Amino acid sequence: MALIVQKYGGTSVANLERLKNVARRVIKTREQGNDVVVVVSAMAGHTDQLLQLAYQASSRPSEREVDVILATGEQISSALLAIILRDMGFRAKSYLGHQVRIITDNVFGKARIKTVETWRLLKDLKEGIIPVVAGFQGVDEEGNITTLGRGGSDTTAVALAVALRADMCEIYTDVDGVYTTDPNICEKARKLKRISYEEMLEMASLGAKVLQFRSVEFAAKYKIPIHVRSSFTEEEGTIVCEEVSEMEKALVSGITYDRNQSRIELVKVPDKPGVAARLFEALSDASIIVDMIIQTSSYEGPYANLAFTVSRSDFNKALEISKKIAQELGAQDVLYEEHVAKVSIVGLGMRSQPGVAFKAFKALADEGINIKMISTSEIKISCVIDPKYTELAVRALHEAFGLEKEA
Ligand code: ADP
Ligand code: ASP
Ligand code: MG
Numbered sequence: 001m002a003l004i005v006q007k008y009g010g011t012s013v014a015n016l017e018r019l020k021n022v023a024r025r026v027i028k029t030r031e032q033g034n035d036v037v038v039v040v041s042a043m044a045g046h047t048d049q050l051l052q053l054a055y056q057a058s059s060r061p062s063e064r065e066v067d068v069i070l071a072t073g074e075q076i077s078s079a080l081l082a083i084i085l086r087d088m089g090f091r092a093k094s095y096l097g098h099q100v101r102i103i104t105d106n107v108f109g110k111a112r113i114k115t116v117e118t119w120r121l122l123k124d125l126k127e128g129i130i131p132v133v134a135g136f137q138g139v140d141e142e143g144n145i146t147t148l149g150r151g152g153s154d155t156t157a158v159a160l161a162v163a164l165r166a167d168m169c170e171i172y173t174d175v176d177g178v179y180t181t182d183p184n185i186c187e188k189a190r191k192l193k194r195i196s197y198e199e200m201l202e203m204a205s206l207g208a209k210v211l212q213f214r215s216v217e218f219a220a221k222y223k224i225p226i227h228v229r230s231s232f233t234e235e236e237g238t239i240v241c242e243e244v245s246e247m248e249k250a251l252v253s254g255i256t257y258d259r260n261q262s263r264i265e266l267v268k269v270p271d272k273p274g275v276a277a278r279l280f281e282a283l284s285d286a287s288i289i290v291d292m293i294i295q296t297s298s299y300e301g302p303y304a305n306l307a308f309t310v311s312r313s314d315f316n317k318a319l320e321i322s323k324k325i326a327q328e329l330g331a332q333d334v335l336y337e338e339h340v341a342k343v344s345i346v347g348l349g350m351r352s353q354p355g356v357a358f359k360a361f362k363a364l365a366d367e368g369i370n371i372k373m374i375s376t377s378e379i380k381i382s383c384v385i386d387p388k389y390t391e392l393a394v395r396a397l398h399e400a401f402g403l404e405k406e407a
Pocket of ligand 3: 009151152154209210211
């Protein structure tokens with residue numbers, strides 16, 4: 001007998017019919033002799049609607065109250081699934097984050113899980129009750145409701161799997177696995193049987209929203225395998241696990257994109273110690289995650305230009321802070337582009353292979369796509385481009401690296 005945590009995403013619980021389908025899958029897993037803890041997302045589109053509502057009420061709603069509103073999406077779907085399971089003759093019980101006691105820090109909108117209590121869930125399992133946990137939410141030490149960032153139900157599921165020492169965490173979604181790139185924008189994308197935590201971490205951090213980054217972080221740290229699969233078919237999906245030798249052969253394992261990026265540039269800041277530290281300290285104090293950073297020195301004197309990217313949800317805050325610091329530092333100007341996209345190539349095999357960057361830049365150049373910023377690490381290359389070329393860029397890179405063919 002295994003203990004399995006199953007997470008069902010928004011499309012899988014989009015309406016009552018689909019919730020019934022989920023209930024049947026849960027029951028089947030139980031009848032195969034396993035213990036199941038279920039995690040659900042809000043019904044498809046519901047989180048967006050709730051967010052819109054908050055922003056209709058105010059252009060700058062309190063972050064604490066936004067989380068109170070957003071958490072209601074998962075409150076509804078978890079209770080509905082418990083009702084349906086009971087109707088089908090099974091004992092089930094819904095839990096909100098604060099009822100399980102998923103304790104997080106107090107960064108509203110992107111809280112991090114600190115601890116998870118398991119005794120209530122374990123007691124239920126012992127008594128034959130199926131716990132249905134609302135994903136995406138927790139509670140801070142002071143009792144405020146928090147949410148874990150978009151896609152956060154994945155992280156709820158993996159965190160529960162870790163805390164419960166589950167044998168497997170299954171993530172049910174609207175695609176049947178992790179592909180070489182988003183199958184919804186590139187029809188030649190190929191499904192991967194397995195992907196290493198390391199590559200999945202990189203893909204998730206670079207925009208492959210099939211798994212939230214933090215869920216992969218947890219899984220990698222505690223070595224919990226994740227099975228990404230579809231709730232609409234019986235097919236095997238993709239296993240995210242530790243690196244195995246056959247994976248090493250792939251030069252590039254995937255192409256990702258992220259259209260929700262913004263670029264900010266401080267022009268002509270004094271080129272002296274402490275300047276970058278001052279800016280990035282202020283951004284970090286505001287819990288803003290900075291992604292790419294490029295500093296270029298000027299030949300016209302002791303000046304530098306400092307450009308960086310942030311996620312678009314942080315753009316307004318980041319711009320405000322940048323303007324303030326630019327003034328303090330005596331910079332000449334602050335330039336920005338609120339909408340840019342980032343396309344990236346990810347692969348463990350890149351570690352030891354020259355020429356990958358050239359091939360990527362050439363593929364983009366052949367399509368006439370200009371690169372605004374570049375950043376590289378051992379296992380990835382990212383380029384910031386005009387967002388209107390995102391799909392073209394993804395397809396061109398996918399083809400350039402021969403990802404559609406069987407490895
Ligand atoms: P859920 O609501 O089930 O959490 P998400 O929309 O968060 O689903 O994630 C699934 C989506 O991730 C897919 O519909 C697909 O468009 C997107 N996606 C992006 N990159 C990939 C990839 N490499 N493999 C599979 N899906 C991907
Ligand atoms: N409902 C939340 C969202 O839409 C969390 C999730 O689905 O994972 O981002
Ligand atoms: Mg998701």
